[in-house]
Amino acid sequence: MTQFTRAITRTPSRSLINGITSVNLGQPDYEKALTQHQNYINALKKCGLEVTCLPPLEQYPDSTFVEDVALLTKNCAIITNAGAATRRGEIDHIRPSIENFYSDIEQISAAATIEAGDIMMVGDHFYIGLSERTNADGAHQMIKALIKHGYTGSVINLSEVLHLKTGLGYLENNVLMACGEFLQEPEFKKYQIIEVEQDEAYAANSVWINGKVLTPKGFPNTLAKIQKAGFETLTVDVSEFQKIDGGLSCLSLRF
Ligand code: CIR
Numbered sequence: 001m002t003q004f005t006r007a008i009t010r011t012p013s014r015s016l017i018n019g020i021t022s023v024n025l026g027q028p029d030y031e032k033a034l035t036q037h038q039n040y041i042n043a044l045k046k047c048g049l050e051v052t053c054l055p056p057l058e059q060y061p062d063s064t065f066v067e068d069v070a071l072l073t074k075n076c077a078i079i080t081n082a083g084a085a086t087r088r089g090e091i092d093h094i095r096p097s098i099e100n101f102y103s104d105i106e107q108i109s110a111a112a113t114i115e116a117g118d119i120m121m122v123g124d125h126f127y128i129g130l131s132e133r134t135n136a137d138g139a140h141q142m143i144k145a146l147i148k149h150g151y152t153g154s155v156i157n158l159s160e161v162l163h164l165k166t167g168l169g170y171l172e173n174n175v176l177m178a179c180g181e182f183l184q185e186p187e188f189k190k191y192q193i194i195e196v197e198q199d200e201a202y203a204a205n206s207v208w209i210n211g212k213v214l215t216p217k218g219f220p221n222t223l224a225k226i227q228k229a230g231f232e233t234l235t236v237d238v239s240e241f242q243k244i245d246g247g248l249s250c251l252s253l254r255f
């Protein structure tokens with residue numbers, strides 16, 4: 001079971017209110033987002049992580065979602081190439097902070113696109129979602145880089161949600177939270193599934209960190225299911241990030 005020691009986050013920029021969105025929940029309230037972000041960092045610290053918080057990037061409204069621009073593992077760091085054109089420049093700003101922790105950094109090359117919200121780690125295996133943001137070439141390059149560093153990878157098709165982890169969260173111990181299209185996925189039959197109902201779909205993106213499960217506030221049925229499965233939970237309000245399609249996992253790189 002992977003134990004994490006560190007996390008990287010980025011303070012939301014004022015431009016956050018113009019982040020890409022597919023939901024109709026209104027614009028985020030910036031001041032509220034800042035408070036929620038601070039509470040999120042505090043929750044990461046409660047899970048035992050040392051958090052490096054990077055400064056806001058006004059030119060990139062979605063740059064607080066640092067998870068998408070890199071994959072950090074015990075063995076390697078791989079910088080992605082965002083599928084969303086407005087997010088591509090974020091990689092140049094994440095690199096210096098990653099260089100503080102990794103000496104050998106891989107980079108997915110242009111034309112191939114992949115966002116790490118589409119990557120779910122299960123032990124030494126990485127599932128990669130083929131989505132609007134992640135193409136086959138991106139997945140292929142990522143799997144090649146992972147194999148080079150002692151891991152394996154495979155692809156999962158998705159069509160209903162933004163990223164693979166929008167509808168999935170691996171809680172270790174063979175337990176997988178799943179919603180919607182992923183409930184029928186043959187590849188996931190081997191896991192103990194916690195089914196997330198459609199009206200609580202946002203809570204499928206809950207995150208296991210060092211024995212605790214971080215889960216978004218406001219989804220009581222899913223919270224009860226996670227607790228019933230034996231996990232200690234920590235709930236954080238991230239309503240302002242939900243308004244621009246951001247889940248709990250995408251607000252940090254954990255390694
Ligand atoms: C975007 O569309 O890129 C952002 N508004 C949300 C990114 C969420 N990231 C994630 O789920 N890993």
